[in-house]
Amino acid sequence: MPRSRSTYNIDLNVKEGHDGHTTLLQCEAPIGYKSWLQHKSSPSSAQRPTSSVAQQDALTAKRKSKAMAIAMKPGQQILMNAFMMYMSGSQLNIFSINICSSAIMSPLTNIFAINQQFSALQKVDLTTAKMIFLALNLVWLGIGLYKMSTMRLLPTTSADFIYKIGWKEMLETTSIPPDNLIML
Amino acid sequence: MKFWTFLLAFAPFSSALFEEEAGQLDFHIATTGHGPVQVAYAIHDAVITSNPDSCYTASRNIRDGSLLWRHNVCSSTTGKGHAMTVGVQYVATLDDGGILRAWHAENGLLVWDAVVHSPNCIPRLGVVTEKNEEYVVASCGGNSKSVFHMPTGALAPEISGRISDVKPATFCAEAKLLLNFEGSVLKVWDSANGNQDSLAVEWEASSENDPIAHVTLLKCSASVKALISTQRGSTKVIAIEEKKITTLWQAEESLSSISVGSLVDASHYVGGEGTSHDLISLPNRLQSQWSAITSIFTTERSDRRNHLFGFVKIAILMSTSANRIWALDTIDRNIRYQIDLPEANWHRLVHGGPWTGYHGDHGDYLALSNIRNEQLEWICWDGPTGKVLQKGAIQLKSPVAQIIPVETSSTDCRQGAFVLTQDQSIYSIPSSDEVTFPESGLYTHVVDTENSLKTLLLRGSTRLTIGSTVFDGEKIISLAYPPRHESVQSPCSVMGDDSLLLKYLNPHLAVFITEKVSSYKDDEMVSAMFQVNRKPVGATDESDNMEVSAVSTKPNLFINVVDTVSGQVLYRISHVNAAGFPKPQAVISENWIYYTFGNSKTRRSELGVLSLYEGMIGSKGVTAFTSPEHSSTFSSLDARDSKPVVLSKLYSLAKPVSALGVTTSRSGISSRRLLLATVDGQITGVDRKLVDPRRPLGQLKDSEKKEGLRPYTELIPIVPYMTINYNQTVESVHTVISAPTDLESQSLVLAFGGPDIFFARTSPARGFDLLPDSFNRPLLSLVVAALLVTVLVVDRMAAKKLKKQTWL
Numbered sequence: 001m002p003r004s005r006s007t008y009n010i011d012l013n014v015k016e017g018h019d020g021h022t023t024l025l026q027c028e029a030p031i032g033y034k035s036w037l038q039h040k041s042s043p044s045s046a047q048r049p050t051s052s053v054a055q056q057d058a059l060t061a062k063r064k065s066k067a068m069a070i071a072m073k074p075g076q077q078i079l080m081n082a083f084m085m086y087m088s089g090s091q092l093n094i095f096s097i098n099i100c101s102s103a104i105m106s107p108l109t110n111i112f113a114i115n116q117q118f119s120a121l122q123k124v125d126l127t128t129a130k131m132i133f134l135a136l137n138l139v140w141l142g143i144g145l146y147k148m149s150t151m152r153l154l155p156t157t158s159a160d161f162i163y164k165i166g167w168k169e170m171l172e173t174t175s176i177p178p179d180n181l182i183m184l
Numbered sequence: 185m186k187f188w189t190f191l192l193a194f195a196p197f198s199s200a201l202f203e204e205e206a207g208q209l210d211f212h213i214a215t216t217g218h219g220p221v222q223v224a225y226a227i228h229d230a231v232i233t234s235n236p237d238s239c240y241t242a243s244r245n246i247r248d249g250s251l252l253w254r255h256n257v258c259s260s261t262t263g264k265g266h267a268m269t270v271g272v273q274y275v276a277t278l279d280d281g282g283i284l285r286a287w288h289a290e291n292g293l294l295v296w297d298a299v300v301h302s303p304n305c306i307p308r309l310g311v312v313t314e315k316n317e318e319y320v321v322a323s324c325g326g327n328s329k330s331v332f333h334m335p336t337g338a339l340a341p342e343i344s345g346r347i348s349d350v351k352p353a354t355f356c357a358e359a360k361l362l363l364n365f366e367g368s369v370l371k372v373w374d375s376a377n378g379n380q381d382s383l384a385v386e387w388e389a390s391s392e393n394d395p396i397a398h399v400t401l402l403k404c405s406a407s408v409k410a411l412i413s414t415q416r417g418s419t420k421v422i423a424i425e426e427k428k429i430t431t432l433w434q435a436e437e438s439l440s441s442i443s444v445g446s447l448v449d450a451s452h453y454v455g456g457e458g459t460s461h462d463l464i465s466l467p468n469r470l471q472s473q474w475s476a477i478t479s480i481f482t483t484e485r486s487d488r489r490n491h492l493f494g495f496v497k498i499a500i501l502m503s504t505s506a507n508r509i510w511a512l513d514t515i516d517r518n519i520r521y522q523i524d525l526p527e528a529n530w531h532r533l534v535h536g537g538p539w540t541g542y543h544g545d546h547g548d549y550l551a552l553s554n555i556r557n558e559q560l561e562w563i564c565w566d567g568p569t570g571k572v573l574q575k576g577a578i579q580l581k582s583p584v585a586q587i588i589p590v591e592t593s594s595t596d597c598r599q600g601a602f603v604l605t606q607d608q609s610i611y612s613i614p615s616s617d618e619v620t621f622p623e624s625g626l627y628t629h630v631v632d633t634e635n636s637l638k639t640l641l642l643r644g645s646t647r648l649t650i651g652s653t654v655f656d657g658e659k660i661i662s663l664a665y666p667p668r669h670e671s672v673q674s675p676c677s678v679m680g681d682d683s684l685l686l687k688y689l690n691p692h693l694a695v696f697i698t699e700k701v702s703s704y705k706d707d708e709m710v711s712a713m714f715q716v717n718r719k720p721v722g723a724t725d726e727s728d729n730m731e732v733s734a735v736s737t738k739p740n741l742f743i744n745v746v747d748t749v750s751g752q753v754l755y756r757i758s759h760v761n762a763a764g765f766p767k768p769q770a771v772i773s774e775n776w777i778y779y780t781f782g783n784s785k786t787r788r789s790e791l792g793v794l795s796l797y798e799g800m801i802g803s804k805g806v807t808a809f810t811s812p813e814h815s816s817t818f819s820s821l822d823a824r825d826s827k828p829v830v831l832s833k834l835y836s837l838a839k840p841v842s843a844l845g846v847t848t849s850r851s852g853i854s855s856r857r858l859l860l861a862t863v864d865g866q867i868t869g870v871d872r873k874l875v876d877p878r879r880p881l882g883q884l885k886d887s888e889k890k891e892g893l894r895p896y897t898e899l900i901p902i903v904p905y906m907t908i909n910y911n912q913t914v915e916s917v918h919t920v921i922s923a924p925t926d927l928e929s930q931s932l933v934l935a936f937g938g939p940d941i942f943f944a945r946t947s948p949a950r951g952f953d954l955l956p957d958s959f960n961r962p963l964l965s966l967v968v969a970a971l972l973v974t975v976l977v978v979d980r981m982a983a984k985k986l987k988k989q990t991w992l
Binding site: 007159 | 534536587588590624666668686692748801821
């Protein structure tokens with residue numbers, strides 16, 4: 001059975017960046033090749049059937065509901081993660097560290113990849129969905145941060161800011177005398 | 185097969201080797217305890233020595249000087265002297281309390297004891313032999329004598345005997361030699377009949393400052409052995425053979441009377457010039473590991489790396505009674521040098537200054553000797569080497585009131601002092617050009633009489649009295665100052681609920697322990713006699729119950745925390761039923777004060793702990809956006825700032841405590857351990873958490889559990905494995921000092937005061953930054969090398985396999 005990725009596999013297609021690609025582009029196209037390309041890209045040649053307005057609306061509604069479903073997805077994970085964080089306890093161990101780190105990283109990853117999450121639904125208005133998605137992720141992040149603060153991993157108390165308590169300068173100078181000066 | 189061969193070849197190296205660490209990181213010097221020898225008798229291979237003005241009798245091996253046994257023969261703690269005599273097999277002692285004891289000369293075991301007389305005995309002993317039986321004649325002064333059969337202790341009134349002064353044997357008939365001395369020179373005479381026929385040998389037995397006090401013949405044969413004791417307590421046993429004198433052994437008996445000591449770092453003198461010792465650096469660490477590896481193949485001891493970690497210390501020990509200073513090397517356990525001081529009323533050891541810290545400390549020391557309150561002689565020397573830098577004398581017009589250590593600008597002697605006399609004169613040592621007052625002036629204090637304290641400001645020629653305190657009706661019995669070299673890591677303590685307690689760090693603190701001076705009005709019996717309804721003693725019915733309370737309910741011991749700048753008593757606590765023995769002790773560490781005293785009612789020792797704080801900040805008091813309202817300066821003269829909030833607790837100890845100490849570390853990060861020197865000769869560490877004044881009386885809250893607090897229990901257990909002197913006995917310790925090293929986890933402890941000196945390296949928080957000496961370096965090196973070889977071999981094998989698979 002031939003292997004898909006053999007050492008002797010040679011791809012003969014000249015792609016962008018390959019040697020000779022620029023030269024090939026400058027060459028004339030074969031006879032009939034250009035007209036064939038135009039025919040392929042024109043809508044009329046696609047032979048797509050035309051859709052009615054109602055069908056368009058239904059499609060839009062579907063897209064919107066899909067967007068809302070994506071936006072609400074973090075909300076379902078919040079409850080599960082909150083329960084897992086509760087069960088992991090407040091002691092520092094591998095389990096609680098794992099749960100906490102996923103509670104921080106997951107919403108942050110979701111927030112930074114928000115456009116990718118909704119990339120398939122660009123044709124509808126996604127503002128509301130994105131706002132809800134962002135809010136739920138922020139709630140999730142907040143729960144993660146709260147868990148970290150209960151585990152004393154965040155500087156939230158006075159004990160974390162001891163450096164703000166400075167040493168006092170002594171205004172008077174003394175010198176400790178030899179211990180046994182007084183005959184006792 | 186190859187695997188098993190490999191395993192068998194290296195299996196022996198896998199066994200862990202653990203050295204017995206006892207004696208490696210500590211040492212114990214046992215002296216006879218009696219100071220200069222005044223009485224010496226030879227019995228078989230031992231020499232029994234004593235001093236009538238002390239309470240100790242001891243026996244040393246004549247050949248090597250090792251201490252065979254030693255006994256405190258005084259029956260009471262206030263005993264001051266005894267008499268001693270020896271028989272053929274027994275040693276008899278009579279103390280000034282009238283207790284006669286007989287000891288077996290070989291092993292020091294008590295054979296019998298008897299009461300000769302009531303207290304205030306002036307002891308005298310003699311030995312009489314009658315009918316081949318030995319009898320000891322004991323007298324407490326006057327004409328009354330008691331005679332006891334030496335082996336059994338049976339009274340033998342029928343035996344009459346005289347007590348005559350026994351002169352030490354100095355004439356050896358067999359070798360025809362007579363010994364005597366003049367100053368510090370031993371003279372050996374050829375003598376047929378005990379006369380000084382001709383001088384055979386003159387030998388300088390000691391230095392000019394330390395003349396010979398006593399010479400005794402120990403063995404008289406062809407080879408003569410003699411014991412020489414000097415006035416300052418040096419004891420030598422010499423052998424005289426064919427008119428040649430050799431020293432068999434030497435001991436410093438006056439090490440039993442050390443009054444003050446200090447540990448100075450001598451690490452920079454090891455390793456030669458140019459060797460960097462100041463900080464723990466990677467090159468130093470790598471060098472030390474390399475020398476540890478090479479020491480496997482050489483006979484060099486691995487502790488030669490001690491200088492890199494600041495373990496090499498010199499213990500500067502001063503004895504006021506012997507007028508001498510010794511410098512004891514804590515690594516070699518030898519005396520590096522000794523300095524003889526002039527005979528004086530008192531001596532003081534001065535080291536440090538107002539701003540002395542661990543890294544800024546120099547090694548110069550100053551010793552002041554007060555000669556009849558008319559002259560003050562001083563000597564300045566380099567602590568690690570003993571080189572005398574400067575010396576001088578000051579004529580005094582009035583007695584010394586206070587000594588204030590300062591640092592000088594001199595290149596010769598960096599240790600200076602101001603001497604304040606009772607007529608308010610100030611003398612500068614070394615000289616007034618080299619020692620100056622700070623611009624803001626220098627505060628000091630003077631204890632005027634037994635119960636009053638005055639604080640002064642010295643600025644140039646001005647003397648200003650700032651404050652005074654009088655402890656009316658009391659007498660100062662003990663005094664403690666904060667340690668000079670202590671590092672404090674943080675200005676606050678963190679509690680379990682993340683709130684902060686601000687430590688009260690006042691370097692001008694002192695603790696004065698006072699006891700009530702009883703007056704007739706305080707006497708319970710006297711006050712009872714003035715009651716109107718009281719019947720005369722004896723004139724009571726049987727049904728009457730008349731209880732006379734033997735125990736007072738009025739406090740008789742007071743702990744006063746005083747600021748030595750303002751003279752204010754910042755805190756005062758009193759205790760009832762305090763006993764006079766053991767003497768109350770106090771020690772200050774950071775913002776904690778520990779003190780101990782005996783309780784005559786409970787018959788136990790009590791440990792009081794005070795912790796001083798400025799205030800508290802709640803758990804949300806300081807955040808990323810808020811700062812605490814906190815003054816950046818501290819003034820003892822400011823009434824608002826100077827008074828602390830004090831938390832206190834009292835604990836009980838099973839054993840009486842004779843001295844207190846606290847471990848110190850380089851940066852103050854390691855937890856500190858309280859050291860208790862008990863009267864039974866043990867030095868035990870107590871963790872600070874165990875004596876925390878914040879231990880709650882009721883149930884623990886969650887925050888208290890998180891902090892590690894335990895519920896309050898009165899009794900502090902003495903845990904055997906926390907005893908740093910394990911099975912050694914360190915008798916009559918009156919001072920425990922501690923010094924930090926360059927490693928944060930390690931602390932050095934020195935205990936002295938009695939006949940024993942003990943030094944140990946301890947790790948209060950375990951050795952978290954140090955590999956133990958028993959760490960198996962060969963095994964580790966072998967494992968690393970084997971892993972490297974394995975990685976190389978396996979890498980090659982994997983590449984071969986991949987290539988083979990690719991060709992298939």
